[in-house]
Amino acid sequence: MLQAREDAIIRSVNLLLAEKGFEAMTVDEVAANVGIAKASLYKHFPSKEDLAAAAMAHLMEQALAFLGSLPEEQAPLEKLRAVVRWMMRLKLGGEMPSLPSQNSTLRTTLVAHKAYMDGLMGVSDRLGAWIEEAQAQGLINPKLPAIAVLYTLYARACDPVMEFLKMGGLNTDEEIIELVLSTCFDGLNAR
Amino acid sequence: MLQAREDAIIRSVNLLLAEKGFEAMTVDEVAANVGIAKASLYKHFPSKEDLAAAAMAHLMEQALAFLGSLPEEQAPLEKLRAVVRWMMRLKLGGEMPSLPSQNSTLRTTLVAHKAYMDGLMGVSDRLGAWIEEAQAQGLINPKLPAIAVLYTLYARACDPVMEFLKMGGLNTDEEIIELVLSTCFDGLNAR
DNA sequence: GTCTATAATCAGATAGAC
DNA sequence: GTCTATCTGATTATAGAC
Numbered sequence: 001m002l003q004a005r006e007d008a009i010i011r012s013v014n015l016l017l018a019e020k021g022f023e024a025m026t027v028d029e030v031a032a033n034v035g036i037a038k039a040s041l042y043k044h045f046p047s048k049e050d051l052a053a054a055a056m057a058h059l060m061e062q063a064l065a066f067l068g069s070l071p072e073e074q075a076p077l078e079k080l081r082a083v084v085r086w087m088m089r090l091k092l093g094g095e096m097p098s099l100p101s102q103n104s105t106l107r108t109t110l111v112a113h114k115a116y117m118d119g120l121m122g123v124s125d126r127l128g129a130w131i132e133e134a135q136a137q138g139l140i141n142p143k144l145p146a147i148a149v150l151y152t153l154y155a156r157a158c159d160p161v162m163e164f165l166k167m168g169g170l171n172t173d174e175e176i177i178e179l180v181l182s183t184c185f186d187g188l189n190a191r
Numbered sequence: 192m193l194q195a196r197e198d199a200i201i202r203s204v205n206l207l208l209a210e211k212g213f214e215a216m217t218v219d220e221v222a223a224n225v226g227i228a229k230a231s232l233y234k235h236f237p238s239k240e241d242l243a244a245a246a247m248a249h250l251m252e253q254a255l256a257f258l259g260s261l262p263e264e265q266a267p268l269e270k271l272r273a274v275v276r277w278m279m280r281l282k283l284g285g286e287m288p289s290l291p292s293q294n295s296t297l298r299t300t301l302v303a304h305k306a307y308m309d310g311l312m313g314v315s316d317r318l319g320a321w322i323e324e325a326q327a328q329g330l331i332n333p334k335l336p337a338i339a340v341l342y343t344l345y346a347r348a349c350d351p352v353m354e355f356l357k358m359g360g361l362n363t364d365e366e367i368i369e370l371v372l373s374t375c376f377d378g379l380n381a382r
Numbered sequence: 383g384t385c386t387a388t389a390a391t392c393a394g395a396t397a398g399a400c
Numbered sequence: 401g402t403c404t405a406t407c408t409g410a411t412t413a414t415a416g417a418c
Binding site for chain 4: 002005036037039040043044
Binding site: 020103139188 | 212215268291293329331333336342343344345349356359375380381
């Protein structure tokens with residue numbers, strides 16, 4: 001019962017972070033959306049920052065579950081493309097929480113949050129291994145540092161190009177995904 | 192004299208927007224950095240949103256000046272690459288203001304700001320023309336909608352990959368620029 | 383136009399009863 | 401654990417003297 005309530009809180013935080021970002025999200029809103037009093041919320045999570053950290057930790061859990069669901073025999077490059085597709089679908093569906101990379105008190109809470117950090121490390125390790133495999137196979141540009149490739153993939157989670165294309169209203173979500181996937185892996189230049 | 196003061200204000204806003212973003216920037220800070228009282232600031236600009244809009248309008252002026260400085264004979268693709276380099280240098284130098292794309296009152300002020308909107312349209316028109324030329328020459332992937340290419344170039348102004356690489360401390364600014372330029376135009380895949 | 387002082391509001395967090 | 405009511409501090413914006 002308590003777990004169910006905390007899940008509802010995290011779901012709500014997740015949606016609000018995706019919709020309006022950390023600074024614009026208010027604790028009052030979260031409480032209202034969940035249907036409890038703000039003071040009750042603070043019995044579950046000690047601060048607004050911890051709410052965000054919990055949502056990010058949950059996202060990492062989901063990500064690890066998705067990575068685990070990919071068929072073992074799939075080629076590393078295809079796994080990477082699948083992960084980016086998954087991220088972009090979350091984003092277009094309004095379920096990709098976005099945090100300001102500058103806020104220092106938030107960063108402090110995040111790096112202190114064990115579940116989040118463990119999840120992030122787990123995801124990064126697995127993606128990093130696939131990146132290096134794909135580079136060894138000559139499919140991903142071996143001249144790029146693997147860490148730069150990893151960051152570039154992560155950055156699709158907050159790519160404004162998708163929002164702009166969606167606002168334009170000329171493309172379906174899946175078209176947008178394939179478009180951004182193409183610019184990401186194939187680049188803007190003709191091949 | 193009045194113009195000089197307003198320039199100082201805009202410069203300060205620009206740096207603060209680049210450093211901490213719109214929501215975390217406070218009007219008190221701006222006033223303190225400029226060295227005037229907050230009430231004086233409000234004699235020059237009617238709201239915090241207008242401060243941001245003025246900074247963005249100034250950015251568009253700078254951009255137009257840069258576009259105009261490019262040699263006429265340069266190939267369109269090279270001009271586009273030069274523009275992206277210019278944007279990334281600004282960003283790494285802490286002079287690229289970043290605004291939240293979600294804040295609605297801010298968007299209202301922005302679209303009502305004639306100098307900003309005219310500047311943005313001017314920049315977009317010129318970049319759009321170069322993009323279509325480069326596509327006609329078969330240098331930029333003709334299958335990509337020109338608007339998607341434009342957005343992808345603009346997105347380099349708020350690409351977190353650069354901040355992360357800079358935080359890593361393993362690369363010089365110019366190395367980071369060439370790396371991101373490579374992933375942007377050539378993609379992650381090997382060629 | 384610049385200042386000091388202050389209004390007005392909002393949001394994160396807490397007190398204390400049940 | 402949940403609630404109502406409140407505190408506290410920060411922040412946008414303005415009043416009014418010079």
